[in-house]
Amino acid sequence: MDFERAFKFPTDDPNWIKKVVIGAVLSLIPIVNFISFGYALELLKNIIDSKEELPEWSEFGGKFVKGLVAFIIMFIYMLIPSIIWVVFGGLSILTMFTGSDEAIVGGIVGLGIVGLITFLVTLIIGFIIPMAYANYIAYDDFGAAFRFSEIFEKIKDNFSDYCILYLIVIVTGAIVIFIASVIPILGLIIAIFVDFYFYLVYAYIMGKIY
Template structure:
């Protein structure tokens, strides 16, 4: 197994692809349309797949149908965890957004409802952290197997995290929080800059998730060989 996770490569490897500018422009245009985010997510999965094989070339956009299907699979798989958390968050934060109406229409109920909402805020925060923690393994399993059921299986994620916990934390922080702020920076720098920033963020995210998965799988295979 490699000596350590190459974090720097995740941010710089795209320059090794001679057509990287063209590929990022295509991705940016797709994301700009809104609906093009689906194939862009499929493209990100293709990056994960290449990183698992230690391949540093960016995927092509030519196999568009496959990218759309993979993107839809990702939306479904991630949505299994994402949608319940969003629904809980709405239940918690909606009363706060309607606080003026509550105090006007039902003042005797407004304070208890808002108090309950505040009490559940830490719970929503913890669920959000779990969602960020789930993303690296779920994404890589889906990229490797193509199976939504394998990707959402908590036991599959647990085995990977157990085998390579430290590097999955790195992948979560840099590939989750880090690229989110990167995309936000693109928005604040130039409004149009958010689209290239988002596609670049996918390249970083995909490579980090693929690296962590490859190394976790190698650890698991080594453990199985040792046990045998």
């Protein structure tokens, strides 16, 4: 997998700046940002179909639907760590309110353990979600995002590259947060554009892996 190529790919398009600006601006608007997500998914489909080109900014309704469906897929996957946190974290908090010192200490320890477990489960599920997106968009079928045997087989066949992609997502995400937090106002604006650009990079890599 040529990861260097992935980071340069969006700039091959003569209108790449315009396309990134549109995607970044749309990503700022709640609900409307599903269109930007859908755009990245259309790029993912292009790469899967061996079409190395950025999509055009047209058919906004179709992009919105793709982005919305992807959000629903993520929401369903993330129900598992959410339930763990709400149920077991809630029990730990209730334990703290029983009044005794032992209960308070036990509740705090329990809350820490539940938090750690929730974090680890979130990381594991977050590892699976990109391939679930790819399977959904490849088949244009919502149910394909939950064909676990296919998803795990695809991950297994490309495990090293897939792990690198996941690390890239984490590292670039941290870079975006750093830019937004260190440079007042201008940093936030830069981070928004960089973040959308990285989404295009992720889509390219995921399409090649798939």
